[in-house]
Amino acid sequence: MGFKIILKAIPWILICVLGLYIYFTRFSLFDSSSEAGKTEITNNVILEKVEMLGKLELCKFYIKDIVEHKEIKPWYDKDSKVVLIISGEAVGCMDLRKIDSTSIKITETQVFVTLPKAEICVFKIDHQTSNIYDVETGFFEDDKVVIDKAYKIAEKEILNSATKMGIEKQTADNAKLILKSFLSGITDKEVVFK
Numbered sequence: 001m002g003f004k005i006i007l008k009a010i011p012w013i014l015i016c017v018l019g020l021y022i023y024f025t026r027f028s029l030f031d032s033s034s035e036a037g038k039t040e041i042t043n044n045v046i047l048e049k050v051e052m053l054g055k056l057e058l059c060k061f062y063i064k065d066i067v068e069h070k071e072i073k074p075w076y077d078k079d080s081k082v083v084l085i086i087s088g089e090a091v092g093c094m095d096l097r098k099i100d101s102t103s104i105k106i107t108e109t110q111v112f113v114t115l116p117k118a119e120i121c122v123f124k125i126d127h128q129t130s131n132i133y134d135v136e137t138g139f140f141e142d143d144k145v146v147i148d149k150a151y152k153i154a155e156k157e158i159l160n161s162a163t164k165m166g167i168e169k170q171t172a173d174n175a176k177l178i179l180k181s182f183l184s185g186i187t188d189k190e191v192v193f194k
Contacts, residue, residue, distance in 0.1 A: 058174040059092035069150035082150040087129040090162035092171030093121035114194040118171035
């Protein structure tokens with residue numbers, strides 16, 4: 001008879017133990033705000049250098065490219081091939097620090113301005129919107145090495161493509177458009193660019 005009472009009490013004892021365990025782990029002993037569960041981060045940031053830029057960004061080209069990079073291997077190894085769908089951008093700018101007193105001539109009715117040469121100041125691949133479509137590597141080569149080579153070639157191609165598409169000319173045209181209204185508003189004279 002005493003054994004039957006113990007058997008009937010075991011489920012209730014287990015429920016009580018489980019309830020106490022949940023209570024203590026959730027609310028007190030293993031609380032996430034206790035010292036044991038805290039994360040402490042310390043940063044010591046030092047400003048190393050301040051650089052004066054003066055580059056005026058005037059134009060941005062968004063470029064998509066499908067790159068197939070293939071490396072022909074010797075007869076004993078398999079050729080490597082990567083196909084990437086690249087999204088990138090190139091930014092055209094003009095360095096206004098190059099404009100000095102010799103770059104500006106003022107007459108009674110006109111202002112003559114010699115602008116610095118337009119240049120590409122930034123070109124990069126947007127890795128978040130670019131995709132690796134296909135990878136085939138040789139027996140003795142790592143996928144990452146082949147993919148990195150393909151990305152480097154694709155980044156150079158963004159620069160070449162932006163140049164071929166006329167980013168420097170578009171940058172110079174935008175500079176003239178923006179600076180003409182600005183300078184004519186200040187001087188009340190006709191602005192002529194060289």
